[in-house]
Amino acid sequence: MYYIIVNPASKSGQGAKIWSDIQPILEQKEIEYKVFFSKGVEHIIKLVRDLSTSLLRADSDFILKLIVLGGDGTLNETLQGISDFTRVQIGYIPTGSSNDMARDLGLCQNPSENLERILYCNEPLFMDLGCLTYNQSAEQLSDRQFDKQTLKRYFSVSTGIGFDAAVCKEALASKFKNVLNKIGLGKLTYLSIALKQLLLARKIACTITLDDHKQIHLPKFLFIASMIHQYEGGGFKFCPGADFSDGQIDICAVGNIPKWLILIALPTAFSGKHYRFEGIDHYTASKIHLETSVPLWVHTDGEVSMKSSSITITCEPKKIQFLL
Numbered sequence: 001m002y003y004i005i006v007n008p009a010s011k012s013g014q015g016a017k018i019w020s021d022i023q024p025i026l027e028q029k030e031i032e033y034k035v036f037f038s039k040g041v042e043h044i045i046k047l048v049r050d051l052s053t054s055l056l057r058a059d060s061d062f063i064l065k066l067i068v069l070g071g072d073g074t075l076n077e078t079l080q081g082i083s084d085f086t087r088v089q090i091g092y093i094p095t096g097s098s099n100d101m102a103r104d105l106g107l108c109q110n111p112s113e114n115l116e117r118i119l120y121c122n123e124p125l126f127m128d129l130g131c132l133t134y135n136q137s138a139e140q141l142s143d144r145q146f147d148k149q150t151l152k153r154y155f156s157v158s159t160g161i162g163f164d165a166a167v168c169k170e171a172l173a174s175k176f177k178n179v180l181n182k183i184g185l186g187k188l189t190y191l192s193i194a195l196k197q198l199l200l201a202r203k204i205a206c207t208i209t210l211d212d213h214k215q216i217h218l219p220k221f222l223f224i225a226s227m228i229h230q231y232e233g234g235g236f237k238f239c240p241g242a243d244f245s246d247g248q249i250d251i252c253a254v255g256n257i258p259k260w261l262i263l264i265a266l267p268t269a270f271s272g273k274h275y276r277f278e279g280i281d282h283y284t285a286s287k288i289h290l291e292t293s294v295p296l297w298v299h300t301d302g303e304v305s306m307k308s309s310s311i312t313i314t315c316e317p318k319k320i321q322f323l324l
């Protein structure tokens with residue numbers, strides 16, 4: 001039995017249409033499934049939490065096979081609801097507008113081929129899970145829910161603080177994104193918002209601590225992306241060579257570099273060539289602690305919950321099981 005989570009709103013409403021195209025395949029193959037549609041922001045967390053607690057509790061040998069149809073954000077909400085990662089396997093049909101995880105994995109864009117791949121997968125692929133903790137000083141400035149007990153949020157692609165999260169925050173509310181998605185130019189949303197946010201951005205001081213000992217002080221930084229996969233923001237290859245199963249987080253820190261030069265450097269990030277610019281640095285660590293001089297937006301897989309001036313990021317090696 002497969003439990004299918006569909007985000008009908010992904011890719012500006014095309015998720016529903018994609019589901020209606022692939023549902024007949026399940027019927028034709030007589031595959032047992034139950035489908036659930038998300039009704040709004042963070043509903044997927046509740047759906048998955050209810051499913052995983054009730055089904056896993058009822059039978060100690062039960063393995064929950066989830067198929068997620070949506071973008072990176074849908075997958076992100078799914079992760080927050082999983083109560084026991086050792087007994088949940090995730091099949092993923094990317095239908096988002098940026099699909100950065102699918103890009104890194106080289107998944108094809110054809111939903112029915114992706115469904116077949118999931119149905120005939122014998123062994124799950126184990127991938128690292130990122131975990132972001134907002135420290136006590138965090139200040140909630142958004143209406144989104146998160147785990148208030150632990151102030152924790154998982155991610156499968158990347159988390160970022162500063163400029164990249166401000167871009168995500170604006171893209172989530174953008175009507176422009178819907179229009180561009182409809183004409184197949186969704187990627188342009190991020191590019192145009194990025195240009196605007198770059199003009200608005202103030203450079204702020206940040207201290208990065210890697211694995212509890214190595215400290216890096218950036219007197220002026222724009223953003224820090226901490227990544228499990230290579231891409232974020234719809235194809236920016238901020239961490240070329242990032243390995244999703246090495247137990248390490250790759251970091252792209254953009255610091256002391258003039259704005260005009262960022263305009264030249266950013267496009268080179270589509271091919272991962274941005275490290276040739278002074279002020280853009282790469283690090284790896286399994287634990288990262290970031291302190292900024294003022295609270296800034298933070299995203300996990302493009303989902304923005306709150307601003308914070310103090311976050312800790314850890315990597316839980318090979319914790320997610322994917323049916324790929």
Ligand SMILES: Nc1ncnc2c1ncn2[C@@H]1O[C@H](COP(=O)(O)OP(=O)(O)OP(=O)(O)O)[C@@H](O)[C@H]1O
Pocket residue numbers: 007008009010011012038039040041042043044070071072073074075077095096097098099100302303
């Ligand atoms: N029925 C719904 N209506 C509106 N928003 C929804 C609904 N269901 C889920 N969401 C929201 O959709 C967002 C996830 O969208 P997702 O990222 O998967 O697709 P996308 O925005 O098209 O793609 P991408 O992030 O790759 O650009 C989450 O913020 C989630 O809360």
